Amino acid sequence: MSEQLVPVLVLTAVVIVFAAAMIGLTFLAGPKRKPTPEKQLPYECGIVGKEHETTRFPVKFYLTAILFILFDIEVIFLYPWALVYGDLLKFGPFILVEIIVFMLVLTFGLFYVWKARALEWD
Amino acid sequence: MGTTWLEIIINTVKIAAIFVIVVSTVPLLVWVERRGPAFMQNRLGPNRVGPLGLLQLAADAIKFIFKEEFIPTKAEKILYFMAPGLTLLPAALTFAAIPLSTPINILGYTFKLQIADLNIGLIYIFAVASLGVYGILAAGWSSGNKYAMLGALRASSQMISYEIAMGLSVVGVLMMYQTFSLNQMITEQFGYFSFLWQGSAVELKFLPNWGVFFQPLAFILFLTATFAETNRLPFDLPEGEAELVAGFHTEYGGFKFNMFFMGEYGHMITSAALITTLFFGGYALPFISPEQVREFWIQNGHTLLGFTGLSMPDIASVLTTITHLVVFLAKTGFWLFFFIWVRWTLPRFRYDQLMDLGWKTLLPWSLVNLALTTALMYFARIVK
Amino acid sequence: MTDKFLIATMLLSPLIGFLINGLLVNYNNKSYLRSGIVATVAAAISFLAAATLFLKLLGVSAPEVVKAHFFEWINVGQFKANAAFVVDHISGIMILIITGVGTLIHLYSIGYMSHDEKPAKYFSYLNLFLFNMLILVLGDNLLLLFVGWEGVGLCSYLLIGFWFTDSEKAKAGMKAFVVNRIGDAGFILGLFLIFILFKTVEFEELAKLTYAPELGWGLLTFATMFLFIGATGKSAQIPLYVWLPDAMAGPTPVSALIHAATMVTAGVYMIVRLNFMFMATPNTMMLIATIGALTAVFAASIGLFQNDIKKILAYSTVSQLGYMFLGVGVGAFKAGMFHLMTHAFFKALMFLGAGSVIHGMHEEQDVRKMGGLSKKMPITYLTFLFGWLAIIGTPLFSGFFSKDEILWKTFASPMGSKFLWFLGVLGAALTAFYMTRLMALTFWGKSRVDKSVHVHESPIVMTLPLVILAVLSLIGGWVGIPEVIGHIFSIPNGWEHWLSKQVVDAAAHGSHLEEWLTMATSVILAGCSAYCAYFIYTKKADALEKLKNQYGKIYNIISNKYYIDELYQKTIVVPLVLLSKWFWSFVDVKIVDRTTYLLADIVRGAGSSLRLMVNGNVQQYALYIVAGMVAVLVVILTR
Amino acid sequence: MELTAADILFYLFGFVSVVSALMVVFVSNPIYSALLLAVVMSILGIFFFNLEAHFIAAAQVVVYAGAVMVLFVMVMMLFDLKREKEEVARFSILTVLKIISVGVVCGVLVGAGAMITGDGMGFIKVSTTEAPPPPSMLLKSDINAPTKQTTNPEELKDEVVEITQNPQAGVEIFTKYTDTQKLSLKLFSKYIFIFELLSVLLLVAIVGAVALARSKGGTHHVTRGS
C-alpha cells in the first residue's frame, strides 16, 4: 500500500530541500544592505502611496469559494459513478436514473445561482 | 520503493533526477517563451548570451541567486518565506503520477519510469493541484501589499472556478476508461480506433485509438480549463502587468520570484503531460502498441546497444522505453509549444468575462458533454 | 292478579301519588283538598293491595313467601343485589300496619293541613315516605332495606323541617338527619361485615346458613353490634334518641305516622328479620336488652315533667321503643314484634288525638294551658281515653297483652334477668304515672284555657281515623293472647303461630304461676301510680308545688331532660367545631397552603435559574453538549 | 522487520497531526491556524491512503484541504484579521470546567479506543475476574487477525448479487473490480437513497449561501426592484 505513497513523500522531501537550499543560498550569497524605509514600503509602481488603515476588500470573492465547495462535492460524487457506469449498464437503467435525478437537482442549483446573479462581477 | 536498501537508493535517485529534469526544463521554456513569440513577431529575442541565447537561462538563474534578500515591513515573516515553497510543491507533486514511459526490466529488476504509480492517479493530480491555491493566497496576503492581496484573491477565485470545469470534463473520460490509474488509460489507447456499437465491434483503421476521438468536447473543455488553471495568458489576469503590477508575487525578488515561475511552469508541464496521457495516448506510438515496438527492437536492437553486452530482452526493453520516452517528450513538447503559442495570440480576458466563461460556459458545456456520453453509452451501448 | 302486579301496585301507587303531587300540582296552590285526596287515594290503593297480599298468605295451602323480582340491580363479582320484593309473614304484618295506619293518617291530615300554604308539598312528601317505608320492609336483601332506610330518613328530615322558614324547626330537621346518618354509618359497617363474612346480603340465603353461637367478641358480634347501632339511630335509643323529641317540630300527623308508627320501628323490624343472626351473638343480645330497658326507664322519667303535649308523647314513644328492644334483646322477637304493632295503633291514636287537641286549641301545645277538654271535645277525649288505657297496660287492652308478654319473657327467658324485669316494671309504672298526668292536665280537672281561645271539636275527617284507631288499639291485642290466659278461654295464640315459621324465639321456661304473678304485679303497680297521678293532678295542685320546691334540684334536672342535649353539645359538637376551626387555621393555612406556595416558589426559582443557562452564548451551549456527552459516555462505560 | 513502513508513517504523521491540531487551536493568528488545519486534513488523507481507502483519501484532500480550507483562508484574509487580542477566553471558572470536561471526553474516548481491541494496549488492565470483555461487538471479524489484503469477497458479493439478482454476476464482478469500484457498487445499490438526499442537501446549501450573501449589506446586495 505504502509503496505507492512513499515515492510521493520522498519527492516532497526533495522539493523542500531544494527550495530551502535555494533560499538559503540567496540569503548567504546575496548582498546585505540596510533596508531603507522607502524600500520597505509596499511596492506601488514607484508612487509612495499613503497606507490608510483598513483596506476595504470586496467580499464577493467568498461567494465563489462557497459555490466552488458545493459544486466540487458534486464532481467528487460523479467520479465513483463514472467508474461503475459502464459495467452496471448491463444490469438495467437503474444506474442511469440515479444520476439523472442527482444531476437534475444540482443543475437546478447552478441554474438558480445563474438566475440569482450570484456570480455577477459588477 | 522496494525493500532492499539498493532499490530504495535507486528510486530516490530516480525521483531526484526526474525532479531536476522538470526544474531544468523551466528555464528552457522561458527561453522558448521569449524566442518563440519573438520569432512570431518578426523580432530576434535574447541571442546575446551563448548560441541563440541558450545560456541566457543559466545567467538568469545565477542572477536570481545573488539578489538581495529583502522582506517588506508589513509582511508576515514566516508565511512570506513559505509562500514560494507552497506554490512549487503542488506543481512538483502533480508530476509524480504521470507515466513517462514503459517500465524497464534489466538484470532482473523492473524499473518504472514514473515517480509513483498510483491506482488513483488522476484524482491524486487534481487533489494536489487544488492545494496550489494556498501558495498564491499565502503569497498575496503575506506580502502586506493590498494590490498583491487583490491579485491573489483574483487568481485563487479564477483557479477555483476552473477547477470544477476541469473536474467535470474529466468525468467523461473516466466513464470511458473506467479507471483512475494513468498507466491503464494509456494501455486502453493502444492500436486502432475501435469500440463496440450496439454490441458489434467497429474498427476504423485510419485513426489511432486515442481518447480525443472518443471525447472531443471533453478535450476542448479540459484544454481551456488547464489554461485557466495555470494562469496562462488568456487567463493571466492576476499578474496582468497593466493594473496589478505583478499580481500576488509583486513583493518577491530573487529566487523566491523564480520559484513562483517554476511553480507556474511546472504546473504547465504537468497539464501538457496530462493532456497527452488522457487524450493522445501518452507515451504510446499512434498505431503501434509497445509490444510490437519490443518485437522490433528484439530483432534489430542488438545493432545499437550490442556493445553493452546485456542480454537481448534487456536491451530490447531499454530501447522500447527510450522510444516511448521520446514519443512522450515529443507530444508534451508540442502541447507546451501550443501553450506558449496561444499566449502570444489571444488577448487577455476582462475579469468578469473570465469568471463568466468559467461558470456560465465551461461548466454547462461539461454537463452537456457528460449527458452526451451517458446517453451514447446507454443507447448505443458503446463500450470501449 | 299476579303477585308481581299486586306488589307493583302496592309499591308504585304512593310513588305515583308523590309524582303527581310533587310535579304536576303547583306548590303554592292552596287547594289542600285536591292534593289531599290524591295522596289518600294512593295510600288507600296501596293498603288494598297489601290487604289482598296478606289474605293470600293466610290460607292453609298459601305459599310461605310471595316474591316479585323486577330487575337485577347490582351484580359485581360476588356481590349480588337485585330489586326483588318479598312479602312473608313478618313483612306481611308490617305492610298492613304501614299502609293501614298510613291511609288513616293521610285522611286525618287532609283536615289538619286545611290552613297550610303548601299542602301539595306536604302530601307528596308523605307519599314518598310511604313508598320508602314499603321498600324498607319488602326488600329481599339488606341493601334494598338500606335504600328504604335512607329514604325514610330523608322523608323524616323533609317533613320535620316542613315549616323550614322557622329556623328552630329547620334546625330540628337537620339534627334528626345528622343523628340518623350517624346511625346509618353504623348500619353500613354492619352490612359490609356481613357481606365479608357470608359473601351474600340476601335474607333468604342468610337464613339458610347455620350460625355457630359466638360467645366471644368475634366478627359476627361486631356485625350485629353495628347493625344495632344503626337501629338505635333510627329507632331513637339511648345514645342517639335526642333527635326524636325535637322531631315534634313537624306537623302532628307526621309525628304520628313517622315518629310513632312506622319509621322508628324500622330498627326493631330489621333485628326481627335477622333474628337467626342475632341469636348467635349473645353479647349483642345482652347489650340490646340492657339499652332497651335503660331507655325505657330513662325516657319515662324525662316524660314525667314535660309540659308540651307532643314532647310527653315523644318521650313515651322512646320509652315504648325501649320496651320493644328489651323484648327483642331477651330473645322474645315475637313479643317485640307484637308490641310494635299494638304500639303503632295506640301511639298513632294518641298523637292524632293530641293533634286534634292542638287543632282545636288553635296551635296551643302547652299542657298547663289546657284542662277540662273532655266536655268540649268528647270524641277526641273518648278515643284518647282508649289510647291511655292501652298504653298503661289495663287488661283486655292491646297494650296489656304485648307489654306483659315482653315483661314475662324478660323474666323467664334464659337471656333475660330479674333486674331487667324489675326495670321493665318500673318503666311501666312511670309510663302509667305520666300518661295519667297527661290525661288529667288536658281532659280532666278545671279548664285553664284562657278566654280568647274557644275550643271546638275537630271535623269528621279527623275524628274518623281516631275512632278506627281506638277500636284497633282495643282489639289489636286479642290477636296474640298469651298462652296462660288463652287456654282458659281456649283462644289459640294466633300471633305466635303466625310468626313461628320465620322467627325462632329463645325458649322461655317458667311456670304459669310465675306468669300470673308477674302479670299481677305489673298491673297493680301501674294502677297505683295511675291513681296517684290522677289524685295529684286533679285534686291537689298545690301538693305538687310543695313536692317541687322540696326536690327542686332533682325536678330541674329531669325537666331539663338531664341536660343531655347540652352534654352532647359540649362533649361532641363544640369540640368538633373547635377542632375543625383549628384544622382550618393551623393545618390548612400553615401546612397545606404553605407547602403549595413553597412548591410554586421552588419551581419559579428553578425556572429563573435555568433561564440563566439559555443566554444565547453559543459556547455555553457547546459546553452543555459536551457535558451531556461525557455523562452518557461515563454511564455506558461504567455500566 | 518488525515495523513496516506503514507503522513508521503512522507514528510520524500521527505526531505531526496532533501537534498541528493543537496549534490550530492555540495559535494566535487565525490564518496560520487555517493553514495548519489544511495540513492536518492532508495528513488525514495520507492516513486514509494507508487504510486502503484510496478514493476517500483523494476526496478528502480535494474537498477538505482543497476547497473548504481555501474558503476559510480566503474569508480570513478578506477579514484581514491580524492578531487576536485574547484568543483564548480569560481564565475563569467556566474555562476550568470546560477544560476538565474536555479532559474527561478525551480520556473516555482514548480509553474506549484502546479497550476496543480487548487487550487495552496494556494501559487499561482488563480484570480477569469478571467475564472477559466480549470481542468488541462492533466488529464482525477478529481484530487481531492479520489484515487480509483483499477485502472480504463474500460480504460485498451478496450486495452485488442483491442488485443484479444473479449469483454468477456477483463472483465475476467481484474479482475484477478495484477498491474504488467496490465502493461505488455499494454506494449505488445500498445507499442510493442517501445519495439522492445529499443532492438535495447540496441544493439547499447553495440556495442558503446565495441568500445569505444577498442579505442586507452583502456585496451582492440586490436593492429592491433592480
Add this chain to the structure above:
Amino acid sequence: MQDQKGAHTMLHVGLNHYLVLSGVLFSIGVLGVLLRKNALIILMSIELMLNAVNLSFVAFSKYAQNMDGQIMVFFVMTIAAAEAAVGLAIAVAVFKRFKEVNIAHFENLKG
C-alpha cells in the same frame, strides 16, 4: 494472539492506534470549540472534529472488512462541507454587521 506476537504487538499499528488518534483529534476539536472566541476558529474546530470521526470510520471500515465505513465518510464529508459553507456565509454576515467575528455577536441570533 497476544503472546505469540510478544512485545511489538504494541507497535504494530492496529485499529486501536487509529481510534486513539481520532479520539485525541476529536478532543482537540472540542477544546477549540469551547475555548476559542473567534467564530471562524470554532467552525474550523468543528471541521477538525468531523475529520477525527472520519478517521475512525475509515479505520473501522478497514479492520471490519466492510465498505459501509467509507461510504459514511462520504456523507460526513458532504455534510461538513455544506455546513462550513453556510456557517461561513453567516460568519461573513455577522462580520459585516459587527466588524468583528467574535462568537459573542452570534448571541443576537437567539430568538
